[in-house]
Amino acid sequence: MQDVIRHIAAEYNYSLYVxxxxxxxxxxxxxxxxxxxxxGMSIFQTAIIxxxxxxxxxxxxxxxxxxxxxxxxxxxxxxxxxxxxxxxxLMLTAIVVSVSTLGVALALVIKVYQAYGTLEEDExxxxxxxxxxxx
Amino acid sequence: MIWPFDLIILTLVILCALAAIxxxxxxxxxxxFGAYSFLMCLLMALMGAVDVAFTEASVGAGVSTVFFVAxxxxxxxxxxx
Amino acid sequence: xxxxxxxxxxxxxxxxxYASLHFPSLGDPASPANTHVSPRYLEMGEEETAVPNIVxxxxxxxxxxxxxxxTSVIFAAGAACVILLRIFASRPRxxxxxxxxxxxxxxxxGDRKIPxxxxxxxxxxxxxxxxxxxxxxxxxxxxxxxxxxxxxxVAHGHHSPGGGFQGGVILGASVILMAITxxxxxxxxxxxxxxxxxxxxxxxLIYAGTGALCLFFGGNYLDYGxxxxxxxxxxxxxxxxxxxxxxxxxxxxxxxxxxxxxxxIASAGRMDEGL
Numbered sequence: 001m002q003d004v005i006r007h008i009a010a011e012y013n014y015s016l017y018v019x020x021x022x023x024x025x026x027x028x029x030x031x032x033x034x035x036x037x038x039x040g041m042s043i044f045q046t047a048i049i050x051x052x053x054x055x056x057x058x059x060x061x062x063x064x065x066x067x068x069x070x071x072x073x074x075x076x077x078x079x080x081x082x083x084x085x086x087x088x089x090l091m092l093t094a095i096v097v098s099v100s101t102l103g104v105a106l107a108l109v110i111k112v113y114q115a116y117g118t119l120e121e122d123e124x125x126x127x128x129x130x131x132x133x134x135x
Numbered sequence: 136m137i138w139p140f141d142l143i144i145l146t147l148v149i150l151c152a153l154a155a156i157x158x159x160x161x162x163x164x165x166x167x168f169g170a171y172s173f174l175m176c177l178l179m180a181l182m183g184a185v186d187v188a189f190t191e192a193s194v195g196a197g198v199s200t201v202f203f204v205a206x207x208x209x210x211x212x213x214x215x216x
Numbered sequence: 217x218x219x220x221x222x223x224x225x226x227x228x229x230x231x232x233x234y235a236s237l238h239f240p241s242l243g244d245p246a247s248p249a250n251t252h253v254s255p256r257y258l259e260m261g262e263e264e265t266a267v268p269n270i271v272x273x274x275x276x277x278x279x280x281x282x283x284x285x286x287t288s289v290i291f292a293a294g295a296a297c298v299i300l301l302r303i304f305a306s307r308p309r310x311x312x313x314x315x316x317x318x319x320x321x322x323x324x325x326g327d328r329k330i331p332x333x334x335x336x337x338x339x340x341x342x343x344x345x346x347x348x349x350x351x352x353x354x355x356x357x358x359x360x361x362x363x364x365x366x367x368x369x370v371a372h373g374h375h376s377p378g379g380g381f382q383g384g385v386i387l388g389a390s391v392i393l394m395a396i397t398x399x400x401x402x403x404x405x406x407x408x409x410x411x412x413x414x415x416x417x418x419x420x421l422i423y424a425g426t427g428a429l430c431l432f433f434g435g436n437y438l439d440y441g442x443x444x445x446x447x448x449x450x451x452x453x454x455x456x457x458x459x460x461x462x463x464x465x466x467x468x469x470x471x472x473x474x475x476x477x478x479x480x481i482a483s484a485g486r487m488d489e490g491l
Contacts, residue, residue, distance in 0.1 A: 004237065007237055011242065013242055014233070014242075015233050015236065018232045018236065021232070022226070022229040026225045030217075030221040030222065054242060055247075056249065057243050058250060059244075065268050065269045065375070066262050066268050066270060076259070077258060077259045080245050082258050084249060084254045086253070086257065086274065089271055089279060089282075090282075092271070092275060093286045096290060096381055097290075100290050100294075103294075103481065104293050104296045107296070107297045107300045107301050107481060110301065110481065111301070114306060
């Protein structure tokens with residue numbers, strides 16, 4: 001048990017990313033308001049993106065833009081001195097998809113508010129059960 | 136990567152996320168979410184992902200915050216929890 | 217219910233932390249993520265595509281299919297917002313007009329309205345927005361420079377951090393800035409709804425059309441080296457030009473989608489007044 005705690009303290013960043021993910025997940029489950037749930041979803045998504053970016057990090061390496069070797073090969077490109085570009089590519093897609101999802105989710109929230117007049121989940125359930133739909 | 140910066144900005148990110156889902160005003164939630172996105176962009180730039188940090192700055196701290204504020208403007212600003 | 221949620225979240229968190237005990241340490245160059253295919257992209261990326269920014273090269277050439285479907289996902293999200301809010305928009309219940317010469321404000325209820333091209337009355341927003349001269353003047357100066365910067369970001373995606381997405385979002389943000397500082401109706405006069413919808417479809421058409429053009433010239437789908445005969449360059453430079461063309465397509469679609477989503481959310485579909 002003690003070396004588990006020592007290992008977690010040495011590699012603190014993974015635990016902090018997991019804590020951030022769990023904050024987002026808890027907001028999606030336990031919060032009553034719809035906009036807070038959407039904020040929790042977005043926190044969850046950006047925490048996962050941060051975790052992937054940390055996979056592509058190499059100590060002592062530079063950003064993945066190579067120097068010009070196209071016009072004359074004076075030295076070959078060594079992969080160990082550049083960061084891993086593959087997680088960056090995947091996470092570019094993920095960020096733009098997350099903003100698209102956020103736009104559609106907020107459009108749905110506006111429609112729910114126009115129909116029922118509230119954004120709290122328990123009040124929504126009561127009004128849906130009573131069958132009052134204002135347009 | 137400078138590890139004191141990393142630790143401090145990660146702590147600030149977690150505090151921002153906790154504050155964004157705890158405040159009772161939805162407009163404050165949207166603005167805190169913008170601050171959270173900007174600190175996340177700093178973290179990614181610290182880890183050498185400059186393209187992703189650029190995208191997160193323009194998308195998260197720019198357009199996404201505006202979407203939130205516009206949606207809160209159309210609905211209500213008060214929340215019970 | 218909340219206690220149950222808290223317990224399950226903590227259980228999932230503990231499982232994830234337990235799994236992270238076996239991860240390679242941060243920054244290890246010999247970890248499995250850094251050793252299999254990404255060294256090949258780093259070493260051969262510039263020889264094969266003449267693009268120094270390896271992230272752009274992988275995004276638009278090596279993993280071009282992903283980017284094409286992601287652009288169509290962005291287009292679908294814009295279309296979903298339009299379908300949800302614009303088509304089933306509720307009618308406005310009241311309108312406010314101001315007589316230009318005397319400053320008298322009219323509050324018109326129901327479906328009656330004054331025609332839009334009348335000179336004596338102008339339409340104002342329901343919530344009084346103070347027309348601050350400083351903000352309006354500064355933004356009128358800033359918006360062209362923001363757009364030039366966005367075009368610079370798109371065009372320099374090969375050599376510096378940037379590319380299609382970032383430039384497209386900044387272009388969309390410039391139009392959103394104009395809509396926030398002046399009026400939603402003013403931005404609708406500049407770029408109408410139909411133009412935005414056509415631009416969104418044009419961007420994804422450019423991307424898929426470039427891939428189909430490569431098919432016509434005998435290569436695989438999205439194999440830009442087959443365009444070497446059309447553009448009269450070497451196949452390596454043809455790949456670089458193909459990456460530029462598809463990045464422009466992505467930028468156009470992303471810009472149009474950001475504008476469309478903002479307008480629909482801020483006006484709840486009615487397109488008359490916004491933030």
